[in-house]
Amino acid sequence: xxxxxxxxxxxxxxxxxxxxxxxxxxxxxxxxxxxxxxxxxxxxxxxxxxxxxxxxxxxxxxxxxxxxxxxxxxxxxxxxxxxxxxxxxxxxxxxxxxxxxxxxxxxxxxxxxxxxxxxxxxxxxxxxxxxxxxxxxxxxxxxxxxxxxxxxxxxxxxxxxxxxxxxxxxxxxxxxxxxxxxxxxxxxxxxxxxxxxxxxxxxxxxxxxxxxxxxxxxxxxxx
Amino acid sequence: xxxxxxxxxxxxxxxxxxxxxxxxxxxxxxxxxxxxxxxxxxxxxxxxxxxxxxxxxxxxxxxxxxxxxxxxxxxxxxxxxxxxxxxxxxxxxxxxxxxxxxxxxxxxxxxxxxxxxxxxxxxxxxxxxxxxxxxxxxxxxxxxxxxxxxxxxxxxxxxxxxxxxxxxxxxxxxxxxxxxxxxxxxxxxxxxxxxxxxxxxxxxxxxxxxxxxxxxxxxxx
Numbered sequence: 001x002x003x004x005x006x007x008x009x010x011x012x013x014x015x016x017x018x019x020x021x022x023x024x025x026x027x028x029x030x031x032x033x034x035x036x037x038x039x040x041x042x043x044x045x046x047x048x049x050x051x052x053x054x055x056x057x058x059x060x061x062x063x064x065x066x067x068x069x070x071x072x073x074x075x076x077x078x079x080x081x082x083x084x085x086x087x088x089x090x091x092x093x094x095x096x097x098x099x100x101x102x103x104x105x106x107x108x109x110x111x112x113x114x115x116x117x118x119x120x121x122x123x124x125x126x127x128x129x130x131x132x133x134x135x136x137x138x139x140x141x142x143x144x145x146x147x148x149x150x151x152x153x154x155x156x157x158x159x160x161x162x163x164x165x166x167x168x169x170x171x172x173x174x175x176x177x178x179x180x181x182x183x184x185x186x187x188x189x190x191x192x193x194x195x196x197x198x199x200x201x202x203x204x205x206x207x208x209x210x211x212x213x214x215x216x217x218x219x220x221x222x223x
Numbered sequence: 224x225x226x227x228x229x230x231x232x233x234x235x236x237x238x239x240x241x242x243x244x245x246x247x248x249x250x251x252x253x254x255x256x257x258x259x260x261x262x263x264x265x266x267x268x269x270x271x272x273x274x275x276x277x278x279x280x281x282x283x284x285x286x287x288x289x290x291x292x293x294x295x296x297x298x299x300x301x302x303x304x305x306x307x308x309x310x311x312x313x314x315x316x317x318x319x320x321x322x323x324x325x326x327x328x329x330x331x332x333x334x335x336x337x338x339x340x341x342x343x344x345x346x347x348x349x350x351x352x353x354x355x356x357x358x359x360x361x362x363x364x365x366x367x368x369x370x371x372x373x374x375x376x377x378x379x380x381x382x383x384x385x386x387x388x389x390x391x392x393x394x395x396x397x398x399x400x401x402x403x404x405x406x407x408x409x410x411x412x413x414x415x416x417x418x419x420x421x422x423x424x425x426x427x428x429x430x431x432x433x434x435x436x437x438x439x440x441x442x443x444x
Binding site: 137 | 230278289357375409411
């Protein structure tokens, strides 16, 4: 009797005869167990002896799904397929002094998908923290109070490190008696722990208040 | 030896006499489910053909879903992929000059669509979204020739007639010829949510406006 095991499911194979005929029932169980897309709940791991290289797992409660990739030593890493994640936060008490940068986060959590205030908010800075390496879409809105001079500038501030590039900022003239609205949009691959804040600048001649909101969406996981 | 079946695929583990007997009934089952089930668009297989975790793909729509066994013994559809796009617009409408007071404006046309048509995308003049998902919304509003100082044109998405725009509106100052607002928003919507645009302008007289909204599913929920 020469026994080998299949690569993924570990099914026993006797290449020289029928010596493993009595193991067929357990093999059918194993085939059944591995069929389709495996499911679990967030925070509940499926045992490694149930997983196999290439198995797809989906969380019932979040919609997050991944492909299992063998690490070669009996464990598995997650290669995300779908990761629904979206956050909107806002800040209604902004004040930018004349000619000075105001770097601020967003103190109010409005809505989220697979995200809570505590899971995304960077303490003190109120930035929006992302969960996994992925391509993200960011929309940063600002509404300035009306004032009849100067320009208005809004740009993303990545991990409190300043403006990313000049062409990711939005410059615009003023409205006088009515607010000036600006939208800054960009997409970028971010790593776990990176966070988004806003940078606001104006030179109307005095301090100028602003409201701002930020909407961050995970577009596609990146391996 | 009695006949025993596996829980998901109903594979025969043991039959009445010899262990080898399960091959004949089991191969067709494995063949049937290899790569998941393929069905015609909009077709739902009978429960007897599904199992918990079964992947179902529609033939040409690109939609894929997971059959998830619920506590009632039937199956929920968990969308994995749902290609959907709608471009709706209104070529001509008149917006009164009422500063800071939103008025809702709907859409009269479906100009482009993926896995939708005018009859299902538009309910009245609202764009209605099909599933719970994160959507990307891109909208553009064009006002004609206000030629007046400090006369902004404001637009923002309204969901189920709300006014909670959270400062996501565009607010463009006048141009001599046309004032064009265009922006993008990604947000969570529920199946059946109704979208329109809220617009106001302060030119001092009615303004001719055209508008378009493009909506697409980014990620099913």
